[in-house]
Amino acid sequence: xxxxxxDFSTVTHYIDTGLRSAMSPGWxxxxxxxxVGLVFLVxxxxxxxxxxxxxxxxxxxxxxxxxxxxxxPVGIFQTIADLIKLLMKxxxxxxxxxxxxxxxxxxxxxxxxxxxxxxxxxxxxxxxxDFNIGIFYVIAVSSVGVVGILLAGWSSNSKYSLIGAMRxxxxxxxxxxxxxxxxxxxxxxxxxxxxxxIVESQANGWWIFKGHIPAVIAFIIFLIASTAETNRxxxxxxxxxxxxxxxxxxxxxxxxxxFFFLAEYxxxxxxxxxxxxxxxxxxxxxxxxxxxxxxxxxxxxPPVIWFFAKVFVVIYIMMWFKWTFPRLRIDQxxxxxxxxxxxxxLVNIVLVAFLTLxxxxxxxxxxx
Amino acid sequence: MMQEEVIKNIILxxxxxxxxNVGPQHPSTHGVLRFEVSxxxxxxxxVVPHCGYIHRGIEKxxxxxxxxxxxxxxxxxxxxxAHMNNEAVCLCVEKALEVDIPARVTVIRAMIDELNRIASxxxxxxxxxxxxxxxxxxxxxxxxxxxILDIYEESFGxxxxxxxxxxxxxxxxxxxxxxxxxxxxxTYFRKKLPEYDQLLTGNVIFRERTKNIASLSCTDAIQYxxxxxAGRASGFxxxxxxxxxxxxxxxxxxxxxxxxxxxxxxxxKVRIAExxxxxxxxxQLVDNIPEGDYSAKMKPVLRLPAxxxxxxxxxxxGELAVYIVSNGDKTxxxxxxxxxxxxxxxxxxxxxxxxxxxxxxxxxxSLDLVIPDIDR
Numbered sequence: 001x002x003x004x005x006x007d008f009s010t011v012t013h014y015i016d017t018g019l020r021s022a023m024s025p026g027w028x029x030x031x032x033x034x035x036v037g038l039v040f041l042v043x044x045x046x047x048x049x050x051x052x053x054x055x056x057x058x059x060x061x062x063x064x065x066x067x068x069x070x071x072x073p074v075g076i077f078q079t080i081a082d083l084i085k086l087l088m089k090x091x092x093x094x095x096x097x098x099x100x101x102x103x104x105x106x107x108x109x110x111x112x113x114x115x116x117x118x119x120x121x122x123x124x125x126x127x128x129x130d131f132n133i134g135i136f137y138v139i140a141v142s143s144v145g146v147v148g149i150l151l152a153g154w155s156s157n158s159k160y161s162l163i164g165a166m167r168x169x170x171x172x173x174x175x176x177x178x179x180x181x182x183x184x185x186x187x188x189x190x191x192x193x194x195x196x197x198i199v200e201s202q203a204n205g206w207w208i209f210k211g212h213i214p215a216v217i218a219f220i221i222f223l224i225a226s227t228a229e230t231n232r233x234x235x236x237x238x239x240x241x242x243x244x245x246x247x248x249x250x251x252x253x254x255x256x257x258x259f260f261f262l263a264e265y266x267x268x269x270x271x272x273x274x275x276x277x278x279x280x281x282x283x284x285x286x287x288x289x290x291x292x293x294x295x296x297x298x299x300x301x302p303p304v305i306w307f308f309a310k311v312f313v314v315i316y317i318m319m320w321f322k323w324t325f326p327r328l329r330i331d332q333x334x335x336x337x338x339x340x341x342x343x344x345x346l347v348n349i350v351l352v353a354f355l356t357l358x359x360x361x362x363x364x365x366x367x368x
Numbered sequence: 369m370m371q372e373e374v375i376k377n378i379i380l381x382x383x384x385x386x387x388x389n390v391g392p393q394h395p396s397t398h399g400v401l402r403f404e405v406s407x408x409x410x411x412x413x414x415v416v417p418h419c420g421y422i423h424r425g426i427e428k429x430x431x432x433x434x435x436x437x438x439x440x441x442x443x444x445x446x447x448x449x450a451h452m453n454n455e456a457v458c459l460c461v462e463k464a465l466e467v468d469i470p471a472r473v474t475v476i477r478a479m480i481d482e483l484n485r486i487a488s489x490x491x492x493x494x495x496x497x498x499x500x501x502x503x504x505x506x507x508x509x510x511x512x513x514x515x516i517l518d519i520y521e522e523s524f525g526x527x528x529x530x531x532x533x534x535x536x537x538x539x540x541x542x543x544x545x546x547x548x549x550x551x552x553x554x555t556y557f558r559k560k561l562p563e564y565d566q567l568l569t570g571n572v573i574f575r576e577r578t579k580n581i582a583s584l585s586c587t588d589a590i591q592y593x594x595x596x597x598a599g600r601a602s603g604f605x606x607x608x609x610x611x612x613x614x615x616x617x618x619x620x621x622x623x624x625x626x627x628x629x630x631x632x633x634x635x636x637k638v639r640i641a642e643x644x645x646x647x648x649x650x651x652q653l654v655d656n657i658p659e660g661d662y663s664a665k666m667k668p669v670l671r672l673p674a675x676x677x678x679x680x681x682x683x684x685x686g687e688l689a690v691y692i693v694s695n696g697d698k699t700x701x702x703x704x705x706x707x708x709x710x711x712x713x714x715x716x717x718x719x720x721x722x723x724x725x726x727x728x729x730x731x732x733x734s735l736d737l738v739i740p741d742i743d744r
Contacts, residue, residue, distance in 0.1 A: 063504050159386070159387075167410075242396040242499045323503060324504060326574045327501025328573055329576075
C-alpha cells in the first residue's frame with residue numbers, strides 16, 4: 001500500500017550536503033552531531049516540562065480538582081516557575097554520603113533516558129540514529145537507569161534510600177524480562193529489530209490489530225511491565241512516599257532532585273513511544289479497510305502529530321493507572337512478574353512463533 | 369553512651385538489626401508518632417511505638433480549670449471526634465450533678481455524634497487509601513466530608529472542633545436549616561458511599577494487600593483493650609452505644625457491626641459499614657428533634673459533690689472513658705481519660721511482626737490512630 005507520507009530524510013540530506021560543501025566531512029559530521037544534540041536537549045527539556053504539567057492536569061481531573069491555574073493561562077507556566085524554584089534551591093551536601101557517586105547518580109539516570117530517545121522514529125526519516133538492532137539498543141540503554149537509582153540509594157547513606165534502591169533494583173531487573181519478551185513477540189511478527197522497519201511493516205495495519213490475540217496480550221504485558229520499569233504507580237515502590245518518604249531520592253534536593261523527576265517523566269515518554277512504535281503503528285495513520293474516504297482524511301494529518309497523539313494516549317493510560325490504583329507490596333510485585341507475566345509471555349512467544357511459521361502470508365496481508 | 373547501649377540491647381534486641389525509624393516526621397503516621405522498626409530485609413522483626421512527642425498534659429491542666437473550661441481541652445484530644453470527647457465530660461458532670469437534660473439536647477447531641485463519626489470515618493478512608501498509594505481517595509473523602517463541616521459551620525460557626533457542648537446542654541441552638549441540610553447530606557452521601565467501594569474496596573490490589581494481613585484474635589483484642597471498629601472487626605462486642613447506652617441511643621434502632629476475621633480488611637469493612645449505620649441513626653432522628661430548651665438551667669459555677677464519677681462513650685475510634693475525682697471544689701481534684709487510641713496503638717507491636725514494611729503502614733492506617741489522643 002502506497003502512502004504518500006513526507007520523508008524527513010530529504011531535509012536531513014539537504015542539510016548534510018550543504019554542510020559538506022562548506023567544510024571538510026569530519027567537521028560536517030561534528031556540526032551535525034552538535035546540532036542534533038542541541039535539538040534533542042531542547043526537545044527533552046520542553047517535553048519534560050510539558051509532561052509534568054500534563055500529569056498535574058490529568059491528576060487534577062481524576063481527583064475533582066482544577067490543577068495548576070494561577071501562573072499563566074490555565075497554569076501553563078506553572079512547571080517553568082517550579083523549575084526556577086528548583087534551580088534556585090540549595091543543594092544540600094550530605095555529610096556521610098559517598099560524594100562522588102551521590103553527585104553522579106542523577107546524571108546516570110538522566111543520560112540513560114536521554115540516550116534511549118535517540119532511537120525513536122518520530123516520523124519517516126526523523127530520528128537521530130536508525131540501527132538495525134534499534135529495539136535491542138533501547139532495552140539495553142533504558143536499563144542503565146537502574147544503576148543510577150541503585151547508586152543514589154546506596155550513596156545517600158540513608159536507610160529509607162537504601163530500601164528504596166533495593167526495591168527498585170529487584171523490580172526493574174525482573175520487569176525488564178517481560179518488557180523484552182513482549183517486544184520480542186512483535187519482532188517475530190515483523191521480522192526486524194529496526195524501529196523504522198517495524199513501523200514500515202505496519203503500513204497495512206497496526207500490529208495490535210493484525211497480530212491477533214498474541215499481540216494484544218503482548219501489548220497489555222508491555223504496558224504493565226513498562227509502567228513497573230519506569231517506577232510509576234502502582235509500582236512506585238522505589239519512591240513509596242507513604243512508606244519510605246521518597247525512597248531513593250529522599251536525600252536529594254534542588255536541581256538534582258529535579259533530574260530524577262525529569263528522568264521519570266522522560267522514561268514514561270520513552271516507553272510510551274516504544275509501545276506506539278511497536279504495537280500502535282508508530283507514525284502511521286489509522287486506517288480501516290483498503291480504500292475509503294476515511295483513510296484519505298487520516299493521511300492528511302501529519303505523521304508527527306499521529307505519533308505524539310498516540311504517545312499521549314498511552315501516557316494518559318499510565319497516568320490513569322497511577323492515580324487510581326493502590327501500591328503493590330514488594331512480594332506481590334515479584335509474584336506478579338515471575339509467576340504470571342513471565343510464563344504468559346513465554347507461552348505467548350511460542351504461540352507467535354507457530355502463527356508466523358504457518359500463517360505468515362495471511363498475517364502480512366491482513367488489512368488493519 | 370552507656371544509656372544508648374542499654375536502650376539498644378534491652379528495648380530492641382540484637383544490635384545488628386537494621387533499624388528504621390518510621391516517624392516522628394513521617395507522611396503516614398499522620399502526626400508526631402515514631403515506630404522503631406527492626407527489619408530483616410523487608411520483613412518486620414519488631415515494632416516499638418514511641419509516643420509522647422506532643423504530650424500537652426491535658427489531664428493535669430484540667431485540674432486547674434472549671435468544668436465548663438475543660439471541654440475546650442478535651443476536643444483537642446481526638447480532634448476528629450471532638451464532639452464526642454466533649455460529650456463524655458458533659459455526661460459525666462451531668463450525672464454527678466443529677467441534672468435533667470432536655471430531650472432536645474440529647475437528640476441533637478446524638479445527631480452531631482453520628483455526623484462526627486461519619487466525618488471521621490471519611491477522613492480515615494481518605495487517609496487509608498493514600499497510605500496505601502491510592503492518592504485519589506483523599507480528595508473523594510474530603511469532598512464528602514466538606515458537606516458535614518458545612519453543617520457544623522452553619523449551626524456552630526466552627527468546622528473541625530465543634531465546642532458546642534457544655535455541662536447541661538448546648539451553648540447555642542441549631543440553625544433552622546440544620547434538619548434540611550442533614551437530609552440533603554444523607555441523600556447525597558447514600559449515592560456517594562458506594563463509590564468508595566467501587567474505587568477502593570473492590571480493587572484487587574487493595575484486597576490482596578489487606579486480606580489475611582495482621583489478624584487480631586478476639587482474645588488478644590480484649591487483652592490489649594482494643595475497642596472501636598478495630599476491636600469489633602475481631603468479634604469483640606464493645607460498642608458502648610449498645611453495651612452501656614447513653615443519650616438518645618436507647619431510642620434508636622441500629623446494628624452493631626461485628627466481624628470475626630480481625631484482619632486489616634475486616635477493620636476496613638467495619639468502618640465502611642458503620643457509615644451506613646450512622647446514616648440510619650441520623651435518618652431516624654432528623655425528623656424527631658423535640659421542641660424545647662437547648663440547655664438545662666445551670667449554675668454559673670459548677671461544684672461537683674465530693675466523690676468519684678465515671679462515664680464512657682463510643683467515639684469514632686473506640687471507647688473513651690472519663691473518670692473524675694472531685695473533692696467538692698469548682699475544679700476536679702483529678703481527671704483521667706481512657707483514650708481509645710492509646711490502647712489501639714500498642715497492639716501494633718503484636719500485629720506487625722512477620723509482615724512487610726508496607727503492611728505496617730496499612731495496619732496503622734486500619735487502626736485509625738489520632739496521635740493527639742494518644743499523647744493527650
